[in-house]
Amino acid sequence: MMDLSDAERHIHCVTNFEDLVSTPFSGEINAICWSRQLTGDFSEVVRKVELSGNITEVEEEELRALQLSEQGQQARDILLNDLKMLKAHGASPVLNVISHYDRDNTYPFFPTDVYSFHVDRSPVPVDTFLCTYYGESSDILPNSQGEKKVLIPAIRDHLRKLYQGGEEGFESFLSENFFDLHYQAKPDARPxxxxxxxxxxLAVDHPESRVLPCLHRAPKEKPGQPRLLMIC
Incomplete structure (x- = not known):
């Protein structure tokens, strides 16, 4: 099991998939973890996949067709089983090999790419599932250690100048451009x-959610070491 400190009390750990999907978010808990120690060589899977661009989606048929060692086969079996469980739950998992995500340079003072702490939003009840099998792993941040960027006065002033419209449409402008989904870690934050x-x-911002959405971000990848990530 993962060693959780008081600062991580928004995380609940479970030991199986059924508890992962059925345990409700409540109170401060907005991240649930099925803590696992996996066997197999996931780096071999990454090496054998034919890459196409900075993000390569690995289809199930391609995964099955890879010529792998015994350790690589163990890793593949785990990946296929995770795909199967998530699909049976009604999710739409995607397995990606990621060298890097595209950076957002539209507004230098306010990047809205996945390297920034952000929350996911949906019009319907849904959760975000993710697992990193190889490479750098994602970070989450306790909500108390993050500040919504659009509420920071200096940033809000920048956004008002950018908007150049009436007050009545400002909040819609923030939402339509996803500015309101991003957070800044406080100086003493511990991702x-x-x-x-x-x-x-991870908890998502949706109309029926009873908890705060989980703040998370993609890591900065190491050169030459792609990530193997399943997400939905």
């Missing part, structure tokens, strides 16, 4: 790495 092999379920 939490999601680690390798653990399957996570």
């Amino acid at each position: 939490i790495s999601l680690g390798l092999g653990h399957l996570w379920r």
Whole structure:
């Protein structure tokens, strides 16, 4: 099991998939972790995949067709089983090999790419599932350690100048451009790495949610070391 400190009390750990998907978010808990120690060589899977651009989606048929060692086959079996479980739950998992995500340079003072702490939003009840099998893993941040960027006075002033419209449409402008989804870590913040092999379920901002959405971000990848990530 993962060693959780008081600062991580918004995380609940479970030991199986059924508890991962059925345990409700409540109170401060907006991240649930199926803590696992996986076997197999996931780096071999990454090496054998034919890459296409900075993000390569690995289809199930391609995964099955890879010629792998015994350790690579163990890793593949885990990946196929995770895909199967998530699909049976009604999710739409995607397995990606990621060298890097595109950076957002539209507004230099306010990037809205996934390297920034952000929350996911949906018009319907849904959760975000993710697992990093190889490479750098994602981070989450306790909500108390993040500040919504659009509420920071200096940033809000920049956005008002950018908007150049009436007050009545300003909030819609923030939402339509996804500015309101992004957060800045406070000076004493302690981001939490999601680690390798653990399957996570994160709370999303949707109309029926009873908890705050989980703040998370993609890591900065190491050169020459792509990530193997399943997400939905």
